[in-house]
Amino acid sequence: MHLYTAQEMRDLDQYTIQEVGIPGVVLMENAGRMVTEEILRRHPHPGRAVILTGGGNNGGDGFVIARLLWGAGWDVSVWITGTQEKMSAETATNYHVCRRLQLPMEHFTSDKGDSLSPLLQQADVVVDALLGTGVKGPLRPPYGALIERVNRDTKGWVLAVDTPSGVETDNGSIETIAIRADVTVSLVGPKWCHYLRPGAEYVGELVIADIGIPKEVARKMGTSARLNGPEEWKEFFLPRSRWSHKGTHGHLLVLGGSKGMLGAVKMSGVAAYRTGVGLVTLGVPESQLTTLGPSITEALLWGWPEDELGQFGNDIPVDWRERSNRFKAMAIGPGLGKVSNGQEWIRQLLQGDHPIVLDADGLNLLALDPSLLKERSAPTILTPHPGEMARLLNTSVQEVERFRPEVAKEWAHTYGVTVVLKGSHTVIATPDGRQWVQPKASPALAKAGSGDVLTGIIGALLARGWTSATAALAGVWLHNSAGELAVTSSSHSVLATDVIQCIGDAIQLID
Numbered sequence: 001m002h003l004y005t006a007q008e009m010r011d012l013d014q015y016t017i018q019e020v021g022i023p024g025v026v027l028m029e030n031a032g033r034m035v036t037e038e039i040l041r042r043h044p045h046p047g048r049a050v051i052l053t054g055g056g057n058n059g060g061d062g063f064v065i066a067r068l069l070w071g072a073g074w075d076v077s078v079w080i081t082g083t084q085e086k087m088s089a090e091t092a093t094n095y096h097v098c099r100r101l102q103l104p105m106e107h108f109t110s111d112k113g114d115s116l117s118p119l120l121q122q123a124d125v126v127v128d129a130l131l132g133t134g135v136k137g138p139l140r141p142p143y144g145a146l147i148e149r150v151n152r153d154t155k156g157w158v159l160a161v162d163t164p165s166g167v168e169t170d171n172g173s174i175e176t177i178a179i180r181a182d183v184t185v186s187l188v189g190p191k192w193c194h195y196l197r198p199g200a201e202y203v204g205e206l207v208i209a210d211i212g213i214p215k216e217v218a219r220k221m222g223t224s225a226r227l228n229g230p231e232e233w234k235e236f237f238l239p240r241s242r243w244s245h246k247g248t249h250g251h252l253l254v255l256g257g258s259k260g261m262l263g264a265v266k267m268s269g270v271a272a273y274r275t276g277v278g279l280v281t282l283g284v285p286e287s288q289l290t291t292l293g294p295s296i297t298e299a300l301l302w303g304w305p306e307d308e309l310g311q312f313g314n315d316i317p318v319d320w321r322e323r324s325n326r327f328k329a330m331a332i333g334p335g336l337g338k339v340s341n342g343q344e345w346i347r348q349l350l351q352g353d354h355p356i357v358l359d360a361d362g363l364n365l366l367a368l369d370p371s372l373l374k375e376r377s378a379p380t381i382l383t384p385h386p387g388e389m390a391r392l393l394n395t396s397v398q399e400v401e402r403f404r405p406e407v408a409k410e411w412a413h414t415y416g417v418t419v420v421l422k423g424s425h426t427v428i429a430t431p432d433g434r435q436w437v438q439p440k441a442s443p444a445l446a447k448a449g450s451g452d453v454l455t456g457i458i459g460a461l462l463a464r465g466w467t468s469a470t471a472a473l474a475g476v477w478l479h480n481s482a483g484e485l486a487v488t489s490s491s492h493s494v495l496a497t498d499v500i501q502c503i504g505d506a507i508q509l510i511d
C-alpha cells in the first residue's frame, strides 16, 4: 500500500482532476460521504455533531459531512475558521449548500469559545475538518485556542479528517498543539504522520477511505514509500517442496553468545529454524560450547577463539576460509558482547561475500568504522534500534527519532545497505531510495530477546536466498505478526521465546 507525503497527495489529486477529469467537487463529495459512513457505522442513530471547518479543502470535506449528517437526522453545529474569499471553488460550493440549507453555522473567533464549549460537551462526535495535508508552519490564531478547547471540553469522540489538525503531514511533528483524535479517516491512503511520533500518538484508530481515485491512477503516480505487508514479498514464500532437503533451505551461521549471553544466540538460531532455514550453526566462544550444547538440540556448534574473559578474541578461526563456504548467510551480533580487537575482527568477516545481517554488538563493532560497508558487494542488512543508530551516526537518540525516515534513507543510500530502523513503527530503507513502514506495532515485542528473534528470522531468509529488501520486509512483518499472535493473555507477559513459537502461525497468515 502507498504511503503518502503531502506533495504526493496533491500531485495525485491534481492529476485525477486535470488529466483523468474527475471533478474536485466529486472527490470532495466522496471524501465527505466516506467519513460520514464511518461516523454512522459507529453511531447508527441520529446524535449531536460539532463540525469544525478550516479554510481549505479539509474544511470543504467538513461541509459535506455536515450536510450528510444533517440529512440523516443529526443535530449539527458547524464552526467555521477561515474566510470565504480564500476558499477553493469546491469548498465554497459546499459552504453555500450548507448556507442555503440553513444549517446552524458560526464563525469561530477566540471570544466565541465560551459558546462552543457546551456544544463540545454535549456532542456525540466532534469532526475535525480544520487542517489536512495543506497545513504549513506553526498554527496561526485562532486554531491553537480552538484545538485546546476541543481537547479539553469534548466528552464524546473526536474524528479527524485526513490528519489530526496541528500535525505536520510529512514528519508527524507538532509545532504547538494538535487535535487528539479517537479516529482518523485518511483519504486515499495513509500519510507519514500516521506512523511518526509525536503526531502518530494523536491519530487514534486509523481508517483508510477510498474516495474514488482509480487504483490504476494511484499506481501510475506511485509514492516513494509504502506500507510493509505480504503483498510486497509473498511471492517469494514458496511452499516447501517435498523434493527438498535441508541443503535446499540454506545454512545460517549465527555469531554471538559470549559468556552470560548465550540465550541470545540460541534464540536467534531457533527463530531461524522456525522461519524454515535448513541448517543453523551457532558460533560461540570456545568455552561456552559445554554450556550451550545441552540446551539446543538442532543446531551445529562451532567454538571460536576467545580471550581470557570468555569473549570472542583477536582472531577468527584458522580454518575460517574453508569452512565459511558452507554457510549461505551470517547473522552477527546476538549476545556478541565485547570483542578484543573488534575492528579487525569485524573487518575480516565483512570482507567475504556472505549475505549478512548485523545486530546489537555487531552494529557497535561496525560503528568503529562504518566505511567497511562500502567495500562490500554482498547483501547487508543492519537492524539498529534508535540507540544503536545514534551510535552509528554519532548523534543523539532524539535526533534519530525526530528524523527516522531521513536517517534510514540516508544511511541505506550512503553505505549501500538495507537499514531496518526498529521502533514502534519500524522503518525499512534500501540503497535504491525505497522505503517502507511497518504499519502494525506489537507492544509485546518491547522486551529483551525480541531483537535476537528478528535477527534469526531475517538471517534465515537471507540464507534461503532472499534479497536483502525482501528478507528485511518479510522478517519485520513475521516478527510483528508472531508478536501479536503470542499475546494469549496479556501483552505484558509475552516472552521472546513465545514469539518464536508463533513464527509458524505468522507464516500461515501470509495470504
Ligand SMILES: NC(=O)C1=CN([C@@H]2O[C@H](COP(=O)(O)OP(=O)(O)OC[C@H]3O[C@@H](n4cnc5c(N)ncnc54)[C@H](OP(=O)(O)O)[C@@H]3O)[C@@H](O)[C@H]2O)[C@@H](O)CC1
Pocket: 009, 010, 012, 013, 027, 028, 031, 054, 055, 056, 057, 058, 059, 060, 061, 082, 086, 130, 131, 132, 133, 134, 135, 136, 137, 138, 139, 140, 141, 143, 161, 162, 163, 187, 188, 211
Ligand atoms: N487528496 C485528495 O485527493 C483530496 C483531498 N481532500 C481534502 O483536501 C485537504 C487538503 O486541502 P488543502 O490543500 O486545501 O489544505 P488544507 O489541509 O485544507 O489546509 C489549507 C488551509 O489551511 C490554512 N493553513 C495552512 N497552514 C496553516 C497554519 N499553520 N495555520 C493556520 N492556517 C493554516 C490555509 O490558509 P492560507 O495559508 O491559505 O491562508 C488554508 O486555508 C486534504 O487533507 C483532504 O481533507 C478532499 O477534499 C478531496 C480530495
Ligand SMILES: [K+]
Pocket: 058, 128, 129, 130, 131, 132, 160, 161, 162, 163, 164, 165
Ligand atoms: K483534520
